[in-house]
Amino acid sequence: MKKDKVENLEQARAQIDVIDHALIELISARQFYVDQAVRFKRTTHDVQSPERVEDVIKKVRGAAQDQGVDPNLIEHIYREMIHHFIQRELKELRP
Secondary structure, three states, X not given: OOOOOOOOHHHHHHHHHHHHHHHHHHHHHHXXXXXXXXXXXXXXXXXXXXHHHHHHHHHHHHHHHHHOOOHHHHHXXXXXXXXXXXXXXXXXXXX
16 A cells, blocks of 8 residues: 655544555455355364464564564454454354
């Protein structure tokens, strides 16, 4: 995403609003694929998959570092998101 300097607070807030909308669209797409993935999982361990969680965390921490973003912040956000999606999957697996 291209980053341009802004001239005032209103411009900064407008750009933040655009980014927030894009983030929500991306999270929605991630949720869509999580919902698709649950069809291929048979057990609670398949859903919780601690190895996969740690692999994702490792990747996003690295990407955060590459982008100059605090890896601890990104890890916190991803762990929360992953926890939410796991709970969602578990409901689907065990209605």
